[in-house]
Amino acid sequence: MKNLIVAAAATLMFASVASAATSSGTLTVTGTVESSINLTIESAGGTTSGTGTAAATSDLGSISKYGSAPTGFTLARGASNWTLSSTIGVNVDKANLTSTDYTLDAQLGSAPASGIVWKLNGSTLSDSAATTLTSTGTYGSTGSYSWDVVVADSAAAAAIDNTINFTATSN
16 A cells, blocks of 8 residues: 555656646847927916816906906006916926927917917917027926917907917927
């Protein structure tokens, strides 16, 4: 009986060793780290949504010379026009980049409505050429840019919808 137990144990040990198959393989990984920058809209006047992203929206609602200013705006009434003023906060971050600063440009997405002038940092925006807001922007810091919408008294009562396109370029 003792021999039978020893024989059974030897058979089980041999069976375990015999079924232990192995295989191996390799994965070769290639890649290149690229530098990058990321622009986000952090704040703007109006009822703003999407802050902290690159695609924020600001709703001014119904605006008029003798009405109230939209949230986050001031209203200045002139002899032949009126101006809504606020600020836009833009943040640019970087990764894997030796650049110490960036240039920030802005341009309207379409021609402004007749009698409407869009300004950032005192410069008039257009849809045909970009306007430089800063050529020495600081990474990781939200820059604040003055924003004015000037409405002529002669402008038609209509939507003034537009898009301000920002472009950050590392220096």
